[in-house]
Amino acid sequence: MSSTNLDAPSPKLTLATIAVVVGLHVLTAVALAAVKTPEMKVEPEKVTPPIEIELITPPPPPPPVEVEEINLKEDPEPVREVKPKPKAKPVAAPKPKVVEKKQPVEKPKPAKLTPPPAKQDTTPKKSPDTQAADKQLEILAAKAAQARRDELLAQQKERANANAQAIKDAAAAQAIKDAAAAKAAADAQAKADARAKADAEAAAAASNTPQSFSGSDASWIVAPDFTGISSKSQTLTIRFTVTKQGVIQSINVSGKDRDAVREVKRRMGNSKIKPFIRGGVAVVGNVTMSVVVQ
Incomplete structure (x- = not known):
């Protein structure tokens, strides 16, 4: 009866361990492929502060399962050295493109027109004596202007009176002429009537004479x-x-x-x-x- 090495692992157990490791890697790759990159929705421009974008990092792959070695008392057959298959590198999820938010273009504000500074009165102040003299001159000028207006008003009134008198005289003269003409016409008519009457009487007398x-x-x-x-x-x-x-x-x-x-x-x-x-x-x-x- 040959002696059995109980410390050597069983070939079936080794294969099972390798299959489990490979399966875990495949599941990890499928999970990473299933992760979708979130779509970034670009909102219409608004006058708002820039939006902070948080990058989503895919979950890290699960750690490899540790396989405990079981020591059997039986002397296992000499285990052939099995080279482990190279581990599949985890597929890194594509990083989402960061869309930079365009800053809204601010319209230039119309420049505020600053009103010109008020003109300062640079006229030198007059002394009280000068002010009194100016006041006296103003009074004299006002009196002279009033006198001139009064004179013009008197002249206008005089002309109006003269025109009214001339019209009155002309009307009186015309009335005298009209009266004289009416009297002359009346006299002429009276003479004509007298002459006609005389002629009629003469004609009547003549007509009455057979x-x-x-x-x-x-x-x-x-x-x-x-x-x-x-x-x-x-x-x-x-x-x-x-x-x-x-x-x-x-x-x-x-x-x-x-x-x-x-x-x-x-x-x-x-x-x-x-x-x-x-x-x-x-x-x-x-x-x-x-x-x-x-």
């Missing part, structure tokens, strides 16, 4: 008919007067046949004649005419 006319001067409205008066032809003389209104008056017939004379008078009374005109005026006319009756 004027002599012949039968041929008469203008008949209804002429007398002297036919059928007598059985024999005879000549009769007729005299009559015609008023200014055309009325036949004072009929006188001369003849031997009384019946014929009477009939001629009757027919002359039934006739109508226009008044006689002399000088545009109706006058009384005495008419003498001869007629033949039969």
Whole structure:
């Protein structure tokens, strides 16, 4: 019976240890790959203080599992030296890019206009005597100006009075002229009226004086008919007067046949004649005419 080395590890245990180590490394790599880089959201620019960005560091890989060696009393077979596989380096997560926050561009503020300094009164102060003299001069100047205004006002008033008097005088002269012209016109009209009256009276007197006319001067409205008066032809003389209104008056017939004379008078009374005109005026006319009756 051969002796067994109890201090040597079992080959199965060694392989199991190696498998566990490799599995842990694989899990670590998968965990690191699964870690996502946080997305940085860029907010719109605001007038705010810069934002502090905190970098996220991926969790460190778990420490390797320590494998305790189990000493068996049995003499294990000589263990071959197994070279450990190189450990996979942990994959470092990409560092997130730090987005620098742009500082807001401040608009230039309008420059404040500083008002110009107030002008200082550099006029030298006058002494009390000088001030009193200036005051006296001002009083004299004011009095002179007032006197000038009063003088101008008096001149204007005088001119206004003169103009008013001139207008009044002109109106009075015009009134005298108008009165004289009216009197002259009245006198002329009176003379004309007197002359017209005299002429009318003269014409009336002349028209009332009978004027002599012949039968041929008469203008008949209804002429007398002297036919059928007598059985024999005879000549009769007729005299009559015609008023200014055309009325036949004072009929006188001369003849031997009384019946014929009477009939001629009757027919002359039934006739109508226009008044006689002399000088545009109706006058009384005495008419003498001869007629033949039969």
